[in-house]
Amino acid sequence: MPNLKSIKRKIASVKNTRQITKAMKMVAGAKLKKAQLAMNEFKPYASTYEKIIQNIANNTILHNNPLFEVREHVKNIGYLIISSDRGLCGSFNINIFKEALDSIKSKKLDNQNIKLYIAGKKGTDFLKRYNYNIKHNASATVKNAENDFIGELSDIVSKDFINGEIDELYFISNRYVSTLTQKTDSIKILPIEKNKEPINSGGYIIEPDSNEEEVLTKIFNDFIYTEINIRLLESNAGEQASRMNAMDNATRNAGKMINKLTLTYNKARQTAVTLEILDLVNGANALK
Amino acid sequence: MPLKLKIVNTKKILFDDEVDYCEIPAKCGIEGILPGHINFISFLKEGKIKYKIQDSQNEIEVKEGFAELSDNAISILLKG
Incomplete structure (x- = not known):
């Protein structure tokens, strides 16, 4: 007995x-609302930016920018992995890790040729155990006032790409679909996908025309910044939603x-x- | 041939509609855009975006950003 x-x-x-x-659920619920708001505010900007980049990519004239360069022998691949800083959020991080490991394995490259840029403490903790080359790790918490670490991250990845440290760059993150579902998404960001058949090769006038390269470089760098930012915001909202459910x-x-x-x-x-x-x-x- | 204008900042969509005429404060001076304008990319400096729909005219203040025009669609992204 x-x-x-x-x-x-x-x-x-x-x-x-x-x-x-119960308390954690309440806190996550409150944070989710905030995160959702931030994400929804930024979404139109990001999607318009994506469209502009697509328009630019349709123009063959601009394809000599270094960020469009497709390399024949892909020796080094960079992954930007967005996880969370805190645990106790269900399968949120596990899904990211699974996707990352699967994707890395499918490339069949040496471990040291896989370069990781990780946002989120949990991701760093997990991926440290493997023998990959971790180039950079940052937190995953987007603070409202200072988004500085995103700038740092985007600078590093675009520089590494131009310098030839990495030949391709993938983003792996959780995209927010709804409160109940987050989709793990892996997407190739660099080199920027270009259309083989120019739909619209009328060209562009770029102003100020004295330093065309500089203008384009700034636009593309800002694009990477924007992409990282929207993914972080989505991941943040997803994390809170996932924690709430868990x-x-x-x-x-x-x-x-x-x-x-x-x-x-x-x-x-x-x-x-x-x-x-x-x-x-x-x-x-x-x-x- | 209508001219589509979309103005977005990091918080929301400020304007998204068809206009007859648009004027932007580009880095190299104020630029007037009518339908059929050649494609261009340009940075903006501080000033006002003006647009006309028939007889009514509107303005939006700009601090920093850039504009892209292709196929009679202007997209303007503003910082802040």
Whole structure:
């Protein structure tokens, strides 16, 4: 017969856990709203930017920019992996790691030729165990005032690409679909995809025309910055949503566990009471 | 041939519609755009974007950004 006291202690501890997960769910819910707002605000900017880059890519005239350069022998591949800084968010990070490892393996390159740029502490912790070349790691928390680390990250990746340190660059991140679903997405960012058949090769006038290269370089660098930024914002919203769901599940499971334990406790108590009565009755009978 | 104008900053879409005429404060001076303009990319400096729909004229203040025009569609991205 399980000890009455130990069951009681267990119930109390599960109740505590439930309280914590409930609180975490609330916090994640509040943060999710903020993150969603930030993401939705930035989305039109990012999608317009993507469209502009597509328009530019359709123009063969601009293909001599270094960021368009397709290299025949891909020796080094860069991955920008966006994970989260904190855990306890369900399968959020696991999905990212799985996608990253699968993608890296499919390239069949030496470990040292895989260069990783990681945003998020969890990603760094996990990928440290493998023998990849981690070039840069940053936090994944987008602060409202200072987005400086995004600038740093985008500078590093575009510089590494131009210098030939990496021949291709992929982004792996969770894209926000809805509160219940986040899609893990792996996309080739560099070299910028260009259309083989020029749809619109009328060319562009670029102003100020004295330093055409500089204008384009700034636009493309800003593009990478924007892409990183929108992905971080989406990942952030996804992380909060994922945590909210995970904590909701945990709270519900804790409730179920409490019910089960209470039932066991009551049964045990009942048994104890019955035994005691039996003892009493037997004792009384013996005296007759 | 209508001219499509889309102005976006990092917070929201400021304007997205067809216009008859548009004027932007490009780095090299104010540029007037009518339908059929050649494709261009240009940085913007501080000033005002003006656009006309029939007889009504509107303005939007600009600090920094760039504009891209292709196929009679102007996209203007503003910072901040």
